């Protein structure tokens with residue numbers, strides 16, 4: 361296909377306001393693309409390489425301005441190009457406004473010199489862009505500019521418009537991924553959902569378009585994951601325990617690690633361990649293998665079959681306890697001095713999903729099956745049976761319909777220094793690139809409440825000697841600063857209950873709380889005790905509901921213990937007024 365034809369079609373698409381018509385134009389473009397279909401399917405989205413490929417042109421905007429300036433003539437400088445860009449706001453318009461061509465020198469050696477376009481093909485443009493990407497080492501920036509100048513020098517205005525946009529990955533003709541998917545389906549008469557699946561698996565619009573055309577549905581359906589080629593990561597929405605349990609019969613619950621997403625691709629070589637191929641990708645499918653030698657070592661030590669694993673890399677201190685996210689960033693994209701950086705901060709991978717194992721794709725399997733497979737990939741087949749929590753690198757997956765159990769998992773996660781929990785639909789398949797409702801990160805508390813502890817209950821069985829459930833209350837009456845700073849005592853009649861908290865507390869903490877509260881017991885009746893207002897708990901919750909159950913007229917939904925506010929007296933606890941305000945919000 362002539363590049364001028366591509367530019368002309370791109371212009372038509374850009375001018376088309378109706379989405380359905382856009383699909384029809386892209387469909388026709390694909391149908392006419394012949395042997396350039398793969399490239400055209402990428403160019404139309406402003407891509408030079410497949411989405412999974414982290415190759416870049418490695419050419420910055422200023423190099424592009426310089427190439428444009430040189431092609432535009434001796435009286436144009438790259439400063440002029442930049443100044444015009446500031447005025448016009450878009451590089452395609454800037455490039456299209458120059459009169460290119462006829463520049464001598466390097467333009468000639470790439471075979472150009474026409475200036476009015478018409479002799480450049482899509483293939484030539486693509487091959488030159490590949491050469492630009494491949495140029496490395498000293499002098500490579502000059503060589504890149506020379507090559508690009510050679511292309512612009514042969515462009516008509518409209519060709520220049522789209523070349524500039526492709527080079528800077530700013531195609532902006534209104535063709536998104538959905539449009540390309542629909543256009544492939546229409547052009548080659550295959551169902552959209554099967555195109556979609558092939559796209560998820562291959563991450564290459566060019567390949568999928570060609571497969572749909574040349575091999576039809578059968579070809580699309582046999583498109584498989586490839587170890588070494590990254591897949592888009594499945595993403596999470598925020599959500600609540602309430603929603604999760606309402607929608608799914610049981611929820612899958614995992615710790616949420618505060619690190620950076622990784623996708624590990626491992627292809628072992630059974631005869632020679634040192635030639636195993638291990639690659640690690642970021643959430644954006646960028647390769648980060650060299651920055652994370654610990655992950656490569658982990659794979660060599662633990663993986664015996666080809667696998668694609670989804671997980672998180674977490675920074676750890678000397679004891680193996682997790683460090684904050686910022687520490688991972690010191691390692692994540694590092695290109696130089698990795699060994700030195702590793703001395704300062706080490707990292708460890710934790711895996712929560714398995715997309716491929718032993719030659720089998722698992723995207724369409726339910727989460728529980730994928731997690732079982734993950735477990736079996738990480739466990740040495742010949743070793744004695746081990747408990748899940750002893751398997752290095754395995755993120756545990758609980759299944760429960762009990763909100764209290766979810767709260768205690770969340771408490772343990774926080775206790776262990778992690779961020780919170782993820783709630784996952786146990787029956788859901790893996791949807792690459794989707795921020796669906798099957799994965800939910802538990803919404804952080806909007807605002808915690810500081811409540812006075814007004815009562816408690818002794819535990820049962822093993823916990824009979826500790827207080828386990830705590831009644832919470834807020835203050836009524838005067839909310840003025842004056843009164844609070846006066847530190848006046850809060851009388852029990854000035855407190856209204858809002859709920860009970862029993863979750864989020866470890867055994868050790870329960871003992872501590874019992875010691876703290878026992879001296880304040882005023883009435884003991886069976887398992888229940890009344891407490892004089894003395895201790896303030898900070899509590900998190902998912903929601904404040906109107907409720908007749910407690911005297912305040914409100915109830916905290918899923919309250920959980922955050923900590924003791926030893927710096928606060930009951931007079932500093934939150935008031936009914938604030939509770940009402942938060943409820944109304």
Ligand code: AMP
Nearest residue numbers: 596614615616617620621672712782801
């Ligand atoms: P966010 O970055 O806040 O959108 O939260 C989603 C991210 O949490 C994912 O992309 C992962 O990087 C990370 N994460 C940590 N633990 C898990 C887990 N158990 N399952 C899924 N994602 C997790």
